Amino acid sequence: MADGSVPAMRIWSTQLHEHVGERVVLRGWMLNHRALSKVDFVILRDGRGVCQVVVNDDATRAAVAQWHDETVFEVEGTPKESRQAPGGVELVDPVFREIARSPEPPPVNLRVPEPREQLPYLLDHAAVSLRHPRRRAVFRLGAASLAGMRAVLDADGFVEIQTPKIVASATETGANVFRIDYFGRPGYLAQSPQFYKQMMVGVFERVYEIGPVFRAEPHDTVRHLAEYVSLDVELGFIEDHFDVMRVVRRVVAGMVDGMRERAARELALLDLALPEVPDEIPHVHFRDAQELIERETGERGVVGEPDLAPAHERWLGEWARREHGSDFLFVVGYPMAKRPFYTHPDPDRPEFSNSFDLVYRGLELVTGGQRLHRYEDYVRVLTDAGQDLEPYESYLEAFRFGMPPHGGFAIGWERWLARLVEAQNIRETTLFPRDVNRLRP
RNA sequence: GGUCCUGUGGUGCAGUUUGGAGUGCACGCCGCCCUGUCAAGGCGGAGGCCGCGGGUUCAAAUCCCGUCAGGACCGCCA
Numbered sequence: 001m002a003d004g005s006v007p008a009m010r011i012w013s014t015q016l017h018e019h020v021g022e023r024v025v026l027r028g029w030m031l032n033h034r035a036l037s038k039v040d041f042v043i044l045r046d047g048r049g050v051c052q053v054v055v056n057d058d059a060t061r062a063a064v065a066q067w068h069d070e071t072v073f074e075v076e077g078t079p080k081e082s083r084q085a086p087g088g089v090e091l092v093d094p095v096f097r098e099i100a101r102s103p104e105p106p107p108v109n110l111r112v113p114e115p116r117e118q119l120p121y122l123l124d125h126a127a128v129s130l131r132h133p134r135r136r137a138v139f140r141l142g143a144a145s146l147a148g149m150r151a152v153l154d155a156d157g158f159v160e161i162q163t164p165k166i167v168a169s170a171t172e173t174g175a176n177v178f179r180i181d182y183f184g185r186p187g188y189l190a191q192s193p194q195f196y197k198q199m200m201v202g203v204f205e206r207v208y209e210i211g212p213v214f215r216a217e218p219h220d221t222v223r224h225l226a227e228y229v230s231l232d233v234e235l236g237f238i239e240d241h242f243d244v245m246r247v248v249r250r251v252v253a254g255m256v257d258g259m260r261e262r263a264a265r266e267l268a269l270l271d272l273a274l275p276e277v278p279d280e281i282p283h284v285h286f287r288d289a290q291e292l293i294e295r296e297t298g299e300r301g302v303v304g305e306p307d308l309a310p311a312h313e314r315w316l317g318e319w320a321r322r323e324h325g326s327d328f329l330f331v332v333g334y335p336m337a338k339r340p341f342y343t344h345p346d347p348d349r350p351e352f353s354n355s356f357d358l359v360y361r362g363l364e365l366v367t368g369g370q371r372l373h374r375y376e377d378y379v380r381v382l383t384d385a386g387q388d389l390e391p392y393e394s395y396l397e398a399f400r401f402g403m404p405p406h407g408g409f410a411i412g413w414e415r416w417l418a419r420l421v422e423a424q425n426i427r428e429t430t431l432f433p434r435d436v437n438r439l440r441p
Numbered sequence: 442g443g444u445c446c447u448g449u450g451g452u453g454c455a456g457u458u459u460g461g462a463g464u465g466c467a468c469g470c471c472g473c474c475c476u477g478u479c480a481a482g483g484c485g486g487a488g489g490c491c492g493c494g495g496g497u498u499c500a501a502a503u504c505c506c507g508u509c510a511g512g513a514c515c516g517c518c519a
Contacts (some may be wrong), residue, residue, distance in 0.1 A: 032479090032480085034477095036478060037475045040478090041477075041481090043479090054478095069469095084478080085479095086478090104470090105451080105469065107451075109452070109453095109468065109480090111469095112468080113480060116452075116453055117452060118452090118511085118512085120510095120511060121452075192519095219442090219515095219516080220513095221513085221515090221517095221518095223518085223519080224517090225519090230519075307517095363519095364519070366519080367518090410519065412519030414519085425512095437511080
């Protein structure tokens with residue numbers, strides 16, 4: 001209360017307007033300090049936002065003048081509406097208490113609207129650079145995306161699971177694995193929860209996992225990481241991959257809703273427009289897409305290629321926007337030749353698969369499809385590929401004892417964020433990226 | 442794995458083509474000034490082995506060789 005008889009309570013900077021005229025306490029970091037001849041402005045940043053503190057008292061002004069940016073302090077004061085204040089409310093009549101003093105100016109200039117340092121420098125000083133309101137806003141959007149995903153899947157009866165990241169054998173073909181010393185035996189860091197989430201369909205029918213995966217690929221590009229967060233979903237009792245695609249649509253829409261509901265402030269700060277997720281995302285068959293590209297662009301030799309080049313995905317993204325008014329497009333029916341062994345073929349056209357990619361603004365964002373579910377099919381495809389069945393024994397046990405038709409998909413979380421905020425480099429949407437050259441911080 | 446680009450005060454850049462004194466801009470820092478700033482503004486100041494090693498030259502940030510660090514593209518992938 002204003003008479004001081006009740007201890008002031010701590011509020012967030014974002015709640016300032018709810019407490020006009022009351023005596024309140026804020027805690028946070030000094031983001032900026034502007035000293036004029038008769039008045040000082042201290043900008044406080046807390047976990048959620050920023051707040052301007054007006055300092056008129058000369059002794060107090062001299063005290064805060066000693067602080068470097070990022071000094072942690074507590075301030076008791078009175079929120080007051082003012083047309084001159086950023087956001088319309090500011091804290092007046094402040095009493096400061098220093099909590100942890102910063103010994104020198106921070107290595108990153110956090111005052112500017114957008115950090116100007118180069119990305120490697122920002123990453124080297126991530127502990128500080130992530131404090132920048134725009135930098136951290138990206139990751140609050142990421143958290144809101146995950147909350148939206150969980151809300152949709154939990155409501156649909158999916159169970160969130162956690163599977164091991166230390167595994168006995170490499171699972172996926174292609175990607176290189178990180179080998180580790182596991183109590184004297186060889187172990188590997190998991191490239192994907194694929195096998196485990198399939199096995200768990202036999203337990204819960206519908207599962208999802210949000211967790212890290214590891215790829216020891218030597219490639220060093222703006223869209224690859226050695227460790228990234230994979231949003232994995234798998235469900236049983238499906239007709240075909242179109243059932244899976246309907247879940248993809250709901251999950252993506254839920255992620256967008258999550259951001260709209262939980263991170264409106266960050267969306268405004270970053271001046272972002274969320275994508276519209278259509279009630280039904282348009283889809284095109286892989287072969288039809290190739291023929292379309294040849295017909296519309298005049299390019300030859302596209303039909304028959306086993307995969308779409310990045311340039312073709314970009315073209316299809318533009319086509320979907322033009323033709324269907326959609327940022328999203330499913331490409332279905334990729335050739336079996338390019339898909340992993342557990343992929344279910346198209347019963348009518350066995351050279352094509354019941355799989356799909358979701359192209360978002362011209363970039364491959366989601367890969368998924370229907371899986372094989374009969375034990376005999378797994379034995380056959382692995383044998384045909386010349387593979388020893390022994391390493392797959394515990395995985396195959398799930399299929400020996402009854403698995404329903406099932407399928408699923410995976411979304412790269414950092415890549416989703418990167419496309420959303422239009423980042424140039426996926427490292428901008430990774431807190432502490434791991435790549436060929438970077439193991440710390 | 443292949444190709445290309447960049448290393449200049451704490452930070453971000455000019456300067457290198459055509460060798461001539463560490464020259465310049467912006468941010469940050471220090472000091473002074475300024476009745477309400479919004480990345481505040483004004484004036485002044487400090488701060489450099491021009492990544493490192495070697496070579497050419499009367500003379501190298503600049504040219505050559507090597508090396509280290511960082512970045513981009515391609516293949517593959519999410």
